[in-house]
Amino acid sequence: GAVVSQHPSWVICKSGTSVKIExxxxxxxxxxxxxxxxFPKQSLMLMATSNEGSKATYEQxxxxxxxxxxxxxxxxxxxxxxxxxxxxxxxxxxxxxxRGSGFVNTEAFFxxxxxxxxx
Amino acid sequence: DQQxxxxxxxxxxxEGRISILNCDYTNSMFDYFLWYKKYPAEGPTFLISISSIKxxxxxxxxxxxxxxxxxHLSLHIVPSQPGDSAVxxxxxxxxxxxxxxxTGTSLTVIP
Numbered sequence: 462g463a464v465v466s467q468h469p470s471w472v473i474c475k476s477g478t479s480v481k482i483e484x485x486x487x488x489x490x491x492x493x494x495x496x497x498x499x500f501p502k503q504s505l506m507l508m509a510t511s512n513e514g515s516k517a518t519y520e521q522x523x524x525x526x527x528x529x530x531x532x533x534x535x536x537x538x539x540x541x542x543x544x545x546x547x548x549x550x551x552x553x554x555x556x557x558x559x560r561g562s563g564f565v566n567t568e569a570f571f572x573x574x575x576x577x578x579x580x
Numbered sequence: 581d582q583q584x585x586x587x588x589x590x591x592x593x594x595e596g597r598i599s600i601l602n603c604d605y606t607n608s609m610f611d612y613f614l615w616y617k618k619y620p621a622e623g624p625t626f627l628i629s630i631s632s633i634k635x636x637x638x639x640x641x642x643x644x645x646x647x648x649x650x651x652h653l654s655l656h657i658v659p660s661q662p663g664d665s666a667v668x669x670x671x672x673x674x675x676x677x678x679x680x681x682x683t684g685t686s687l688t689v690i691p
Contacts, residue, residue: 495678505681554623571623
């Protein structure tokens with residue numbers, strides 16, 4: 462099946478620094494990718510929808526200046542957590558849908574997730 | 581506002597018996613539903629889906645039922661196996677775009 466690769470899988474950073482997370486679709490083109498965040502024992506929360514070649518669409522309550530999303534190609538989207546703080550520590554997951562299979566009634570493929578710890 | 585809810589945070593079932601995981605949603609515009617399985621520190625893995633034009637979809641040991649009038653769906657696993665122990669998320673979307681997830685149900689299958 463389709464594979465989505467997310468890197469890094471685990472990162473620790475100092476408070477105030479920025480961290481970039483990459484999400485790549487390895488064997489398909491993804492016009493749209495999604496970024497989720499999960500706090501312990503809570504649901505996956507959609508943060509933003511990343512569209513290739515255009516600005517990302519952010520969910521209500523998500524700061525676009527803090528969580529910078531760039532979808533420069535059909536196989537790569539990046540999420541940069543800027544000026545990270547301990548409360549940003551979480552599990553971040555991306556997903557992508559196969560452009561070739563259309564946009565209706567197909568499952569999304571998920572990356573492995575990135576565990577971010579801000580100290 | 582949680583549009584997709586899984587009211588049971590955990591479920592324990594004996595091996596070989598049926599596991600039933602439930603999910604409720606509030607947005608009547610949702611027309612596509614998914615169940616995902618997730619192990620700790622890993623991304624979710626797709627299990628099974630159902631479109632709103634159907635009320636049942638079956639794939640091997642997994643069956644998803646959709647009751648649109650009640651805005652309720654359920655996942656049946658039969659027979660349950662120890663390897664099924666994981667957290668299960670239901671997700672809903674409108675026309676298959678961004679998905680909204682429930683809070684998850686942790687299933688433990690006891691050997």
